[in-house]
Amino acid sequence: MSEATVNDDLMTGEEATAGDPVVEVNDRDYVNSLARGLEVIKVFTRHTPKMTLSEVAQATGMTRATVRRFLLTLVREGYVETNGKYFNLRPKILELGFSALSSMDIWDVAQPIMNDLSEKLQESCFAAVLDHDSVIYVARATSNRRMNVGINIGSRVPAHTVSTGRVLLAALPDELLHQYLEEMTLTKFTPNTTTSKVQLRDQIDEVRLKGWSIVDQELEVGLRSLSVPVRDGQGKIVAALNVCCPSMRITLEDMRTRVLAETLEASNRITRALQI
Structure with missing residues (x-):
């Protein structure tokens, strides 16, 4: 019209x-x-x-x-x-949120907590925000291991392939989520990549119920990740906190237990710090 x-x-x-x-x-x-x-x-x-x-x-x-x-x-x-x-x-309204988020001091608060999480788990940690059908990594913390996941601040990846994307898509109102799914192209990167929009919607609904997401080797073979929401001082989801690790080093069961518990605690620490 x-x-x-x-x-x-x-x-x-x-x-x-x-x-x-x-x-x-x-x-x-x-x-x-x-x-x-x-x-x-x-x-x-x-x-x-x-x-x-x-x-x-x-x-x-x-x-x-x-x-x-x-x-x-x-x-x-x-x-x-x-x-x-x-x-x-329309989904474009989220650009305003991303612009505001990039200028906030939330990452000054989050960085030391992410550093602690990375040191405790001895894995790479990231924070990401949603931008159209991609996620952009806005903060990172690396472990003392010789090999860390090579994602840099500012890197952009398709939202449907990563756990940060599932968490951030799950935070959208139904109307915006529907528009996103209508407009997204689900490219296949590995044999595990979800390319069905019906299946992706089911996975997003599951994230809404559980409050976290694990994605196993959908962007790159050999990498699996876990993400949880990051909330501001008012409880609004503003980003996703992510732990990414080689699949040969961390089992799915370990991610559902130890890694999930530590990552949720780190996210809660960020929210509590923003309320001060």
Whole structure:
């Protein structure tokens, strides 16, 4: 649907008014329109993934004309889509989260905890965030072993092939997850790689129930990994904490017990530190 069509549909029987509520701002640097635009974005949740113009206006306390301008701007920028009646967020909205995450001091907090985890397990540890159909590694800690997993900060890998991707996809609202799965191309890298979207969805649902993921040699033969969510001080999942190791060194049973327990404790330590 073109922007012009959306405009025509929404303008029917409605004109912009000059009576929009004005928020009194004491700080001259406060950008009121930006704050109100963010309020429009935040009304879309797991429970309300699709909303009409009137519903967004009611939820934000703004006029329909004001909300309409914000929504059409978001549609034009690719962060929201509409069928002419209902609006919903598009996966591109996650770019905002990634930009914010890359500038936060969360990794200053997480790095020493990841170092401890790597030393305790004597394996490589990583943290990753979701970016479109890939994960990007944003932090790492290596062990004293001569051989460590060669993933560098900034490396990008397909989300469907790794445990970090499963954890981060599981954290998405159903609507966004559905869009992701529709748009993803499941390339086969090893005989173990999941290439069925139905099977991948089942695996993601399992991660949602368990709260962690193990992926065995789906990106590269000889490597298996375990990931758990990393939550911020408000409990929101912002990244995945990962332990990656050679399959000949760590058994699946060991990963489900010792490695999982240590990794969950490290993730909880990060969250507790962010609450201080």
